Amino acid sequence: MHEMAIMQNILEIINTQIKEYNLKKISNVKIVAGELTGVVPEIMEFCWQVCTENTPCAGAKLEIEKLPARALCRECSHEYDFLEKLSCPRCGGGIKKVLSGKELYVNFIEGE
Numbered sequence: 641m642h643e644m645a646i647m648q649n650i651l652e653i654i655n656t657q658i659k660e661y662n663l664k665k666i667s668n669v670k671i672v673a674g675e676l677t678g679v680v681p682e683i684m685e686f687c688w689q690v691c692t693e694n695t696p697c698a699g700a701k702l703e704i705e706k707l708p709a710r711a712l713c714r715e716c717s718h719e720y721d722f723l724e725k726l727s728c729p730r731c732g733g734g735i736k737k738v739l740s741g742k743e744l745y746v747n748f749i750e751g752e
């Protein structure tokens with residue numbers, strides 16, 4: 641499962657923080673995931689519960705912020721959501737640059 645592998649990476653990051661700040665219990669975790677990562681929040685939620693059992697993260701609230709897939713038009717510099725339209729809705733031009741959607745990172749960890 642795609643999400644399971646992602647979750648393992650996320651937990652590694654969290655565990656590093658737990659050690660660094662000597663945390664005993666995590667209460668909140670926020671993850672930012674772009675639409676292009678294909679991450680399904682419901683599945684992430686499930687993986688979170690499975691992977692954090694008997695860890696300092698058990699019972700912590702997982703928040704997932706989805707970032708839209710945005711692109712910059714190479715013809716008119718218009719910014720648009722390109723999951724719906726592959727070419728610029730304003731002029732029909734192609735993509736110059738993907739602005740967002742590929743992000744996947746831990747935004748913050750709260751605990752004590």
Ligand SMILES: [Zn+2]
Pocket residue numbers: 713714715716717718728729730731732733
């Ligand atoms: Zn355009």
